[in-house]
Amino acid sequence: MGRPLFYEIVDKPATSCVIAICCLVWFYIQKNGIGYAHVGLSYQTAVEGHFWRIVTSAFSHISVLHLVFNMSALWSLGVVERLTHLGLGVEFYLEYTLVLVVLSGIVVLGMYHVLINRLKVEYFRRVTAVGYSCVVFGWMTILSVKQPSSKLDLFGFLSLPISFAPFESLVFTSIIVPQASFLGHLSGIIVGYAIAWGVVHGMNSYWAVSMLGWTAVLFVYSLKRSGAYDFSFLEIESVTDPSLPSLRIVAPGDSRTLQMSAFPGGGAELV
Structure with missing residues (x-):
């Protein structure tokens, strides 16, 4: 018999909370008939000052299959919370989840900027991205560097070697799901390697709380400034x-x- 779910939740408190938030956001979106265009991130909306979409796009899922796929992968990656002996753990997970959400959004916007303004590929101006898998790919990458012997379990029956999982999953999702954002997933991998290799480092409780506070201020400011919500x-x-x-x-x-x-x-x- 497998381990009772209650004990798994206790061992992965941060992961469980993130999954609960994503599920609640999905329920709210479905109940209120909100479309991806209202919460997703695109280059055009960013230019118009909708920076709050960096956060809302990460936690929003439009279909139940999209939600289940991302949350299944995230649940498997929750092992990060137990790897305190590798310098990871719950505190590391919370601090760098915030970094992954914010930086992966900034990186993908940077990619769009280069493609649109340097390579003149106008297609990417209005492409709208939604979903948490940028963060999922980030954690997949971090775990592949910190513990390459791990396995990534998907849906309880598919198991991938974690050392190859980021790029295997990148190719797999691009082939199986035509709408999957290659650049969004790639941005998560890039930020994941930056964290795992120490390029982005030094986060602690003080800096995490400070970053969270400034993110909240800019979130509210851009909501008001863009006219998306009237405070x-x-x-x-x-x-x-x-x-x-x-x-x-x-x-x-x-x-x-x-x-x-x-x-x-x-x-x-x-x-």
């Missing part, structure tokens, strides 16, 4: 220098304000 208590208006917008929080029924400076300001692919 009635938040006003953004020009100051003396039009290139430097200000952020003003207005308390209802009170004239007091808090101001701070801020920086100036196709198809679908599954990731």
Whole structure:
């Protein structure tokens, strides 16, 4: 008999929480009839200031098969949380999950920029990507470097050597699922190697909380700035220098304000 699910969840608390969040987001999307164009990441929307999509696109899945495939792979990769003797563990998992979400989104936008502006491939201007597999491919890559003897189990019956899993999965998904985002998956692999080889390093609880805080601020700021969501208590208006917008929080029924400076300001692919 296999190990009871309860004990597996206890051993993989961070992975279990991420899977729960993705499932809840999927349920919300299905219940409210939200399409990939509303939450996905594309070059065009990024140019328009929709930077919040870097986060929403990662945790959104449009089909149940897409969700099941990604979560099955993520569950198998949850072994990272138990590898404290290799310098990994729950804390490492949480800190670098944040890094993978943010950096993989930035890397894929960088790829789109080169393809559109240097190689003149306009197709990638409006391609919209959604899905958590950029992070899944990142963890797959990290585990392939840190523990190459591991196996990646998919759906309980398919087992791949982890040392080859990132590129095997990259080719496999591109062939089997035509809509799979090759560049999105590749961005996860690139960031994964950067973390595993120490190019991106030094994350600790302080920097993780700081990064999470700034990500939340920029998330809300870009939501408001892009007009995607109307925060009635938040006003953004020009100051003396039009290139430097200000952020003003207005308390209802009170004239007091808090101001701070801020920086100036196709198809679908599954990731």
